[in-house]
Amino acid sequence: MKGLRARYGASPLHLLLVLCSFFLAVYAGVRLLEGDTLGVLIWFVGAALLHDLVFLPLYTATDRVVQRLFRHRHRRRTADPSAPVVAGGINYVRVPAFVALLLLLVWYPLILRRVPGFTLYTGLPSGQFWDHWLLITAALFAASVGCLLVALWRTHRARPRSEDPPSPQKAP
Structure with missing residues (x-):
């Protein structure tokens, strides 16, 4: 082994x-x-090209804008050098946004009501998917805020306090 x-x-x-x-x-x-080998291969190549030529530059630019906003706010806010810093703070926005967009990508026909006969097959109303996706997205961002608060609390708690007076030393 x-x-x-x-x-x-x-x-x-x-x-x-x-x-x-x-x-x-x-x-x-x-x-x-x-089944349709040529159709599947065309779909894969098209999806790869669409991702590489359209989506990758789009979400890279969006990520850089969000990073600059966070960096600017952090510089302005941290005039106090003892303020807690959480490494990778941008990830508390990236992760829930990624999961929410992935859910939208996978379920967009139902979320955007692009499947007309769905109610006939399942008995579920088609309007509920938009509401559920919004609730899931809100829950993801709320959980991310909770994780950020816990990280800030742990960072603040682990940092030694500078305002505590040093302990007096006994003279020999």
Whole structure:
């Protein structure tokens, strides 16, 4: 076991899970390409080009604007050198925004009411998906704010207080 861990760099369970995920991806690819192979390949190439040429520059520019806003506010606010700093504060905005946008991307036909006969098949009203997505997005950002507050509290608590007087030393 130690030889495998030394050569591979992780546990045998990790190797097993990676191999299982590869086999699952190959199985899904084979099943997907059994039908309209050309259509699937065109869709993959189109999605890659759309991502690389449109979405990547768009969300990179958005991320840089948000980083500048946070950096500017942090510089202005931190005139006090003893103010707590949380490393990676931008991630408290990035993560919930990413998950919310990913949910929107996956479920957009239902969220934006693009599936006309959905109510007939399931009996669920089609208008509820927009409301549920908004509630999930609000919950994600609320959880992120909670995590940020806990990180700030832990940083503040771990920092030694500078206003405490030093303990008097006894004379010999």
